[in-house]
Amino acid sequence: MAIIEIxxxxxxxxxxxxxxxALNGVDxxxxxxxxxxxxxxxxxxxxxxxxxxxxxxxxxxxKVFINQTDMFALSGRKLIDFRLHHIGFVFQAYNLIPxxxxxxxxxxxxxxxxxxxxxxxxxxxxLLEAVGLEDKVDKRPAELSGGQQQRVAxxxxxxxxxxxxxxxxxxxxxxxxxxxxxxxxMGSLNEREKITFIFSTHDQRVVERAKRVIxxxxxKVESDxxx
Amino acid sequence: xxxxxxxxxxxxxxKRRTFITMGSIVMAVVLASVMAAMQQGQYTQMIDNTVGSxxxxxxxxxxxxxxxxxxxxxxxxxTSLLHQLSENQDILAIVPRIESFALAAGLxxxxxxxxxxIDVEAEQDLSKPNEKIIEGSYFTSNTDPGTLVAEGLxxxxxxxxxxxxxxxxxxxxxxxxxxxxxVTGILKFGIPQMNNSILYLPxxxxxxxxxxxxxxxxxxxxxxxxxxxDQVVSKIEKNLNPNLAVLGWQTLMPELVQAIQADxxxxxxxxxxxYMVVGFGILGTVxxxxxxxxxEFGVMMAIxxxxxxxxxxxxxxxxxxxxxxxxxxxxxxxxxxYYFNLNPIYFTGEMATVIEEYGMEPFxxxxxxxxxxxxxxxxxxxxxxxxxxxxxLYMKRMEPVKAMRR
Numbered sequence: 012m013a014i015i016e017i018x019x020x021x022x023x024x025x026x027x028x029x030x031x032x033a034l035n036g037v038d039x040x041x042x043x044x045x046x047x048x049x050x051x052x053x054x055x056x057x058x059x060x061x062x063x064x065x066x067x068x069x070x071x072x073x074k075v076f077i078n079q080t081d082m083f084a085l086s087g088r089k090l091i092d093f094r095l096h097h098i099g100f101v102f103q104a105y106n107l108i109p110x111x112x113x114x115x116x117x118x119x120x121x122x123x124x125x126x127x128x129x130x131x132x133x134x135x136x137x138l139l140e141a142v143g144l145e146d147k148v149d150k151r152p153a154e155l156s157g158g159q160q161q162r163v164a165x166x167x168x169x170x171x172x173x174x175x176x177x178x179x180x181x182x183x184x185x186x187x188x189x190x191x192x193x194x195x196x197m198g199s200l201n202e203r204e205k206i207t208f209i210f211s212t213h214d215q216r217v218v219e220r221a222k223r224v225i226x227x228x229x230x231k232v233e234s235d236x237x238x
Numbered sequence: 239x240x241x242x243x244x245x246x247x248x249x250x251x252x253k254r255r256t257f258i259t260m261g262s263i264v265m266a267v268v269l270a271s272v273m274a275a276m277q278q279g280q281y282t283q284m285i286d287n288t289v290g291s292x293x294x295x296x297x298x299x300x301x302x303x304x305x306x307x308x309x310x311x312x313x314x315x316x317t318s319l320l321h322q323l324s325e326n327q328d329i330l331a332i333v334p335r336i337e338s339f340a341l342a343a344g345l346x347x348x349x350x351x352x353x354x355x356i357d358v359e360a361e362q363d364l365s366k367p368n369e370k371i372i373e374g375s376y377f378t379s380n381t382d383p384g385t386l387v388a389e390g391l392x393x394x395x396x397x398x399x400x401x402x403x404x405x406x407x408x409x410x411x412x413x414x415x416x417x418x419x420x421v422t423g424i425l426k427f428g429i430p431q432m433n434n435s436i437l438y439l440p441x442x443x444x445x446x447x448x449x450x451x452x453x454x455x456x457x458x459x460x461x462x463x464x465x466x467x468d469q470v471v472s473k474i475e476k477n478l479n480p481n482l483a484v485l486g487w488q489t490l491m492p493e494l495v496q497a498i499q500a501d502x503x504x505x506x507x508x509x510x511x512x513y514m515v516v517g518f519g520i521l522g523t524v525x526x527x528x529x530x531x532x533x534e535f536g537v538m539m540a541i542x543x544x545x546x547x548x549x550x551x552x553x554x555x556x557x558x559x560x561x562x563x564x565x566x567x568x569x570x571x572x573x574x575x576y577y578f579n580l581n582p583i584y585f586t587g588e589m590a591t592v593i594e595e596y597g598m599e600p601f602x603x604x605x606x607x608x609x610x611x612x613x614x615x616x617x618x619x620x621x622x623x624x625x626x627x628x629x630x631l632y633m634k635r636m637e638p639v640k641a642m643r644r
């Protein structure tokens with residue numbers, strides 16, 4: 012069942028009055044439980060597509076449905092709330108809140124969803140345990156390695172029980188060992204919990220693990236391969 | 239609770255920025271409140287010098303006396319009037335007076351003088367003549383035949399204690415008034431104009447001299463709080479004979495009110511400049527903070543933090559900084575203001591002469607009125623709070639994708 016339906020998406024940026032076509036009529040469906048990598052050369056539109064799927068950027072034309080909800084028909088406030096409840100984000104540079112501990116960073120999302128403090132804390136601890144950081148729960152981001160920070164980011168992305176997780180170049184700042192650990196952990200969550208992951212990446216190690224690889228070239232889907 | 243924690247930790251993330259912002263608020267509160275306390279102290283002093291120690295905060299007069307201060311516009315006083323006034327809880331002292339002018343003469347010279355007939359006991363509450371005596375002694379009763387002469391006038395007339403002063407004037411209803419009065423004491427007033435013209439007679443002696451037995455030109459009243467004069471005037475007017483005029487010091491001395499307003503106006507310009515400097519100082523750090531955290535705000539919005547939640551967080555951060563700054567400024571201001579209240583700034587030389595010519599004593603005692611401090615702290619607090627609205631406006635327009643673009 013498709014949880015993401017993308018219909019004829021285009022995105023045009025007007026840079027110095029010269030229009031740049033970042034996406035040229037992308038049509039895609041992403042099903043529940045997929046482990047998908049969006050690949051392509053720099054400037055191919057990977058990040059733009061991910062931003063549009065995540066509701067962070069609006070397409071110039073076309074529609075995006077998340078579980079049958081027309082995302083861009085939502086008002087600004089509802090769209091932010093929609094992201095909070097339906098989409099998990101993992102960024103290249105981790106982007107944790109620096110003044111909060113690992114546990115608080117994860118609990119932050121839960122508190123925004125309005126869950127009681129005690130429940131938030133318990134759930135945050137479970138998630139950190141699931142990503143193998145049960146001994147680092149009270150550490151602040153600056154006290155964690157890049158790999159550990161990215162694991163906290165994954166735990167945070169999963170905290171809201173999202174429909175899917177978008178990961179923009181999640182391994183770009185990690186060494187090989189941390190990359191493998193992170194991918195093992197994400198792969199296992201995908202297998203066990205049927206969590207849908209969508210990556211944009213250049214990293215061949217991510218591509219090798221993906222069950223579906225979408226290749227974007229010049230803002231168009233050049234190939235879409237299931238493994 | 240999470241927002242409080244987040245805001246509190248955020249303000250200590252960049253300690254230097256927080257201290258700079260807080261420092262500018264502290265400076266603003268200290269400068270503004272010390273300056274306002276100095277100004278307010280000056281005004282209190284001006285009022286005390288002229289009103290509290292001479293005219294009284296309120297006067298009961300016959301109608302018309304304020305516009306035409308002659309004995310023909312004096313009022314007849316019975317004991318019931320004084321009794322009615324004494325029953326008013328807001329009145330601290332009741333000082334009956336008869337005031338007029340006379341030609342004063344010594345052996346060789348003559349000069350116009352202001353004659354003030356005073357109640358020997360009651361006057362101690364107002365102009366405190368016995369404290370101003372530099373030579374001789376105070377009156378023994380309201381029928382004492384002597385006179386107290388201001389130092390400047392006595393010098394001009396070449397009079398000293400024991401000499402006789404000649405007074406010539408026009409009395410009530412055209413009577414001619416003339417009398418010889420032994421000088422029992424010499425008074426020194428801080429204000430040169432008064433020091434060169436005033437002479438006191440005991441009340442009944444003055445009434446007899448002017449032929450106005452049982453009449454007064456004014457009944458001066460002292461109240462506890464000069465700022466509440468209007469309210470006390472209204473209360474007195476309600477209970478008193480409507481044919482009497484009850485006037486507050488602002489009506490009695492409009493030139494004093496104008497002088498205070500003019501000075502306050504110029505002081506306000508300085509304060510406004512200070513507020514602007516501080517406002518822009520805080521705005522600078524707020525702009526810096528917003529720019530530095532643009533990416534972070536973008537990420538927070540991306541993961542689902544609403545603009546309202548972020549606004550709460552930012553407002554809490556700014557409230558922490560502003561409250562701490564204001565509180566610290568408050569704590570620094572209090573000892574400074576109290577020090578200059580206990581140790582007034584004295585002027586000497588030409589500056590002192592100029593101040594004396596304006597009818598004031600040449601020193602500034604800072605006001606310790608808590609409202610002065612409170613108002614200034616509140617103004618700085620509000621300015622800082624208004625300036626802090628910038629990040630909220632920024633957030634209102636912010637798009638997460640643009641904010642996260644490095």
